[in-house]
Amino acid sequence: xxxxxxxxxxxxxxxxxxxxxxxxxxxxxxxxxxxxxxxxxxxxxxxxxxxxxxxxxxxxxxxxx
Amino acid sequence: xxxxxxxxxxxxxxxxxxxxxxxxxxxxxxxxxxxxxxxxxxxxxxxxxxxxxxxxxxxxxxxxxxxxxxxxxxxxxxxxxxxxxxxxxxxxxxxxxxxxxxxxxxxxxxxxxxxxxxxxxxxxxxxxxxxxxxxxxxxxxxxxxxxxxxxxxxxxxxxxxxxxxxxxxxxxxxxxxxxxxxxxxxxxxxxxxxxxxxxxxxxxxxxxxxxxxxxxxxxxxxxxxxxxxxxxxxxxxxxxxxxxxxxxxxxxxxxxxxxxxxxxxxxxxxxxxxxxxxxxxxxxxxxxxxxxxxxxxxxxxxxxxxxxxxxxxxxxxxxxxx
Numbered sequence: 001x002x003x004x005x006x007x008x009x010x011x012x013x014x015x016x017x018x019x020x021x022x023x024x025x026x027x028x029x030x031x032x033x034x035x036x037x038x039x040x041x042x043x044x045x046x047x048x049x050x051x052x053x054x055x056x057x058x059x060x061x062x063x064x065x
Numbered sequence: 066x067x068x069x070x071x072x073x074x075x076x077x078x079x080x081x082x083x084x085x086x087x088x089x090x091x092x093x094x095x096x097x098x099x100x101x102x103x104x105x106x107x108x109x110x111x112x113x114x115x116x117x118x119x120x121x122x123x124x125x126x127x128x129x130x131x132x133x134x135x136x137x138x139x140x141x142x143x144x145x146x147x148x149x150x151x152x153x154x155x156x157x158x159x160x161x162x163x164x165x166x167x168x169x170x171x172x173x174x175x176x177x178x179x180x181x182x183x184x185x186x187x188x189x190x191x192x193x194x195x196x197x198x199x200x201x202x203x204x205x206x207x208x209x210x211x212x213x214x215x216x217x218x219x220x221x222x223x224x225x226x227x228x229x230x231x232x233x234x235x236x237x238x239x240x241x242x243x244x245x246x247x248x249x250x251x252x253x254x255x256x257x258x259x260x261x262x263x264x265x266x267x268x269x270x271x272x273x274x275x276x277x278x279x280x281x282x283x284x285x286x287x288x289x290x291x292x293x294x295x296x297x298x299x300x301x302x303x304x305x306x307x308x309x310x311x312x313x314x315x316x317x318x319x320x321x322x323x324x325x326x327x328x329x330x331x332x333x334x335x336x337x338x339x340x341x342x343x344x345x346x347x348x349x350x351x352x353x354x355x356x357x358x359x360x361x362x363x364x365x366x367x368x369x370x371x372x373x374x375x376x377x378x379x380x381x382x383x384x385x386x387x
Contacts, residue, residue, distance in 0.1 A: 007296075009290075031083075031085075031312065032272070032311045033273075033304070033305070035082075035277055035278055037281060041281075042081040042093075042278055044071050044082055044083040044090055045071070047071075058277065058289060059289075060273045060276075061305070061308075062127055062291065063298050063300055
């Protein structure tokens with residue numbers, strides 16, 4: 001699957017299917033600080049991502065106070 | 066690998082989001098309902114707003130400020146927006162575009178203030194001129210201009226998009242240093258007083274993952290990229306620390322902050338009152354101040370006399386930051 005990451009914006013390829021929580025763990029990302037979006041729709045932690053999916057992993061932490 | 070998929074706790078339809086702190090999953094409709102309920106609860110619990118208030122929402126073009134503006138309108142409040150052009154290179158240009166697009170699409174009033182045009186400086190220049198951390202110069206400028214715009218415009222309440230993660234991270238930072246004065250003032254509502262409008266934070270019961278999800282579900286375009294000057298700052302470090310704790314123990318952030326409000330803040334109320342009484346009035350702008358000239362007016366004097374500094378020279382991690 002094609003995965004869009006942010007800050008900085010970049011794309012990576014992941015081979016095969018994954019559950020969302022497994023993908024986040026694999027990439028070392030905390031579920032509490034990211035959303036997974038596929039075709040404009042959120043995917044929950046146990047959602048299954050297919051090998052040909054294009055997804056965005058969107059960080060939600062902002063730094064201002 | 067069969068895709069059983071999680072179900073919404075309320076309607077049992079396919080879920081779009083998992084919220085470990087609620088130990089539940091939600092579909093889009095019931096996720097939005099949960100968010101509305103949390104915002105209404107905050108507004109009611111802390112006497113934040115009435116339907117008669119003239120509300121000004123401080124808008125950055127990011128997820129929190131656009132989400133709170135959207136929610137208040139949806140809940141039947143009347144609210145205008147305020148955008149401050151901070152002069153942080155392309156980042157500010159793009160953030161302004163998001164704020165304007167949101168307002169224009171809904172026929173809303175958006176007041177705009179550009180630091181460079183109206184005060185003769187921008188945030189990168191202020192950081193260099195005053196030798197402050199950029200986020201400090203930015204926060205000081207925004208707080209002053211939010212207050213001034215609300216008072217000048219006759220608004221009864223200023224709304225900011227601070228969420229649970231923001232408040233928990235500030236609380237952690239203040240607690241690590243036992244900053245009693247800051248702790249005493251860290252409340253979701255600050256009442257109006259001479260020179261200051263009433264200020265409220267309706268999102269304090271929602272995490273930033275939830276406010277971001279609100280925007281995605283509602284189709285709100287916001288600036289996802291992080292401010293180039295905030296990357297790596299202490300506030301972000303505190304958020305990451307709290308999220309690591311949250312991953313181990315869901316609900317910790319909410320308990321940390323909301324129990325502080327319930328159990329600790331009342332014990333600090335007298336301290337907050339003493340600090341308020343000790344404030345003077347700025348000779349130049351009339352705002353409450355610790356001295357004859359307030360911190361904002363001092364920053365303007367110093368920064369507006371400095372030659373403009375491009376943001377690239379101030380970005381965190383840059384060798385020429387100071």
